[in-house]
Each structure stands twice: as structure tokens, then as C-alpha cells.
Amino acid sequence: MDYYAAVRAFLSAADTLSFSKTAQQLEIKASTVSRQIAQLEAELGIALFNRSTRGLVLTEGGTVFREHAQLSIQALDEARHITSSLNTAAQGHLRVTMPVSFGRRHVIRHLSRFLEQYPDITVDAILSDEIINLIDSGIDLAVRIGALPDSQLMARKLAEHRRIVCASPAYIAKHGAPARPEDLASHEALRFALATDDKWLLVPKTAKGAVRGEVTVRLHGRLRANDTEAILDLAIAGSGVALLPNWSVNQALQAGELVHLLEDWQVQAGRTPGGVWAVYPPKKTVSSKVRAFVDFYAGIFSTPGYWSA
CATH class of the missing domain: 3.40.190.10 (Periplasmic binding protein-like II)
Structure with missing residues (x-):
């Protein structure tokens, strides 16, 4: 017995309550549907349908089997689809x-x-x-x-x-570089206008790369912008100290346009990584x-x- 085909035939018959309609749906003979369900009943040792001249009626056993078989067939179909899709050309x-x-x-x-x-x-x-x-x-x-x-x-x-505290060589020459996080409070900070507050959270790195303790610094400065590129340009121009993502600032660091400050500290704009x-x-x-x-x-x-x- 093809158990998978027999269960599909049963589920279709449970929906249509007709072997002939099931045969039409599955494009097989009605006698094949009848044989598959008879084999399934023999395998389970229980009648799935009560048969009469009026048609089919699910038995209690048929109702229980249908409920669980639907979930199993759906899971199997999904597994087949997911697996076969791995070999499908992306389009x-x-x-x-x-x-x-x-x-x-x-x-x-x-x-x-x-x-x-x-x-x-x-x-x-x-x-x-x-x-x-x-x-x-x-x-x-x-x-x-x-x-x-x-x-x-x-x-x-x-x-x-990751974010990096940085400033231009010209800014550092004029205002000095912060030696510790608390020094940032006295510098011109280039702040992100959409941030919920004007604070940076700094955590010291250990020699092994782990972090412990933290310092929260409230920022001051006359310039805010709602765009990362704008803050980057302002920092390069010497307008203040900026906290910028590594994906935006690395080229400027390599070109010497900006200097990485407080390198021994891990910096973020909030507590959620x-x-x-x-x-x-x-x-x-x-x-x-x-x-x-x-x-x-x-x-x-x-x-x-x-x-x-």
C-alpha cells in the first residue's frame, strides 16, 4: 500500500463524502480510491466511513484520524516544499x-x-x-x-x-583629545538629532577583549543632525567630537581625516546592542x-x- 496516497485519498473523501468526487479530484479511478481506503482501514484496524446509499459518513475513528492526518500531511508537504526550494533557482x-x-x-x-x-x-x-x-x-x-x-x-x-568616538586632527590640535570618558562632557559633541537622549554609554575593554563597568556621559554641543553623512562631514571639518558607526568612518580614519579617540573603550548610544x-x-x-x-x-x-x- 502507498500509505501517503491512501491518506490523501482518505482526506479528499472526508471532504467530499464521495469516492467518485475524490476520484475526479485526484484524477484516478473510483475503484482505486475505494481500494486505498479499504487498505487504510485494514492497516488501522478500524472503519473510517459508514457507507450507505446516501453516501459516506465519517465514523468517530475517521474523525480522529482526519484531524491528525491533516496536520501530518501539511507538515510533510511543507517539508517537501522547503527542501525542493533549496534547489530552485533564485528568481x-x-x-x-x-x-x-x-x-x-x-x-x-x-x-x-x-x-x-x-x-x-x-x-x-x-x-x-x-x-x-x-x-x-x-x-x-x-x-x-x-x-x-x-x-x-x-x-x-x-x-x-560598532560605533567609534572620533574627531579631526584640527579639532584635537585646538581643543585637545579626551583622555577619559568624563572629558567628553567639556567637548563639542556632534549629536544625532533623532536620538532619544544626549548620552553616550562607554564600557572599558580589558586586555582579553571583555568589558566591565560603564560610564554614562551627558553630551553638550551646538550642532545636531539627523543624517550620518552630515555628522561625518562635520567631524572631518573640525566641528566637534562624533560617535559614528564603523561602516561610515573607516575610510576617513585610514585617510587621516579623523582620529579614533578613547580606543580602550567600547561605546554605544544606548544599552541595547x-x-x-x-x-x-x-x-x-x-x-x-x-x-x-x-x-x-x-x-x-x-x-x-x-x-x-
Whole structure:
């Protein structure tokens, strides 16, 4: 007996209460349906249907078996679909949103290579610093930076999100470099206008890389901006001390336009650790195009030395 086929025939018959209609649905003979269900009943040792001239009626045993068999068949179908999709060529139209600065620096620059690798995918790249509702906007995927709020969305971390205290050589020559976190309170801090407060949290690093203790510094300064690139430009221009993500500041550090300050301290803008995330609506099976994009950029961002390149 083909147990899988027999259970499918039973479930169809339980819905239609007719062997002939089941045969039409499954495109097999009614006699085959009757034989499969008879074999299933013999295997289970219980009648699944009461048969009469009026048709079929589920027995108590049939009702119980139907309830559990539906769940099992659904799980098996899903397992087959997920497994077979692993061998399906990534294709389709992908709509992805990302923060403007990060998107320009670290997504758009690699997009041509992604399209070369996946010729059957087309992409809408939507650069916006607004948090777009993915489901309402028909967005397949979002790249988001920082700490993720609780939501029903699925997420995969693509990279760590580290911040660096820095200032230009000209600023340091004029105002000096802070020797300890508390010194930041007397400096011109370039603050992010959308932050919930004007505080930085600093934790000292040990020789082994672990951290312990912390210092919270309240910031002062006359300049605020709501854009990472704007704060970077202001810092390079010598307007103050900035807390910038490593993904935006490394080139300026290597070029000598900025100097890394308080290197023995790990710095963050809040208590919740951040990251670079791929976020997408919850589905039983992640589409091949979304999985391809996430795997591609996770591979790039995990390349040794990428964030200091």
C-alpha cells in the first residue's frame, strides 16, 4: 500500500463524502480510491466511513484520524516544499529598502555583482531612513541598523554594529583629545538629532577583549543632525567630537581625516546592542530571492577585513 496516497485519498473523501468526487479530484479511478481506503482501514484496524446509499459518513475513528492526518500531511508537504526550494533557482522581482547612507556605501556598491550572480532576479532598491511597513508597502526585505524593536518580522543579523568616538586632527590640535570618558562632557559633541537622549554609554575593554563597568556621559554641543553623512562631514571639518558607526568612518580614519579617540573603550548610544539586520515578513518558507540576497550580503559583510577596507 502507498500509505501517503491512501491518506490523501482518505482526506479528499472526508471532504467530499464521495469516492467518485475524490476520484475526479485526484484524477484516478473510483475503484482505486475505494481500494486505498479499504487498505487504510485494514492497516488501522478500524472503519473510517459508514457507507450507505446516501453516501459516506465519517465514523468517530475517521474523525480522529482526519484531524491528525491533516496536520501530518501539511507538515510533510511543507517539508517537501522547503527542501525542493533549496534547489530552485533564485528568481523574481525583489523590493528591498535600506537606510540611505548605509545603502549607498555597502549595498548599492555590490548590487551589480549580485545581479550578475542571479540573472533571474530584478531589484527595486528603496533608499529611505524612514521605517517602512514591509507588509503594507509590498516590500520583500529591509536592511535595518541598530537595535530591533519587538515585532512579528523575521530577522537575521548580517554584521555587528560598532560605533567609534572620533574627531579631526584640527579639532584635537585646538581643543585637545579626551583622555577619559568624563572629558567628553567639556567637548563639542556632534549629536544625532533623532536620538532619544544626549548620552553616550562607554564600557572599558580589558586586555582579553571583555568589558566591565560603564560610564554614562551627558553630551553638550551646538550642532545636531539627523543624517550620518552630515555628522561625518562635520567631524572631518573640525566641528566637534562624533560617535559614528564603523561602516561610515573607516575610510576617513585610514585617510587621516579623523582620529579614533578613547580606543580602550567600547561605546554605544544606548544599552541595547545593535546590529546590521536583514528583516522580512514572516512566512513558512523564505522565498529564494530573499534568501539569495541575505546570503550574498552576509557573505560579503563577514569577509575578514571588510569593515576596515
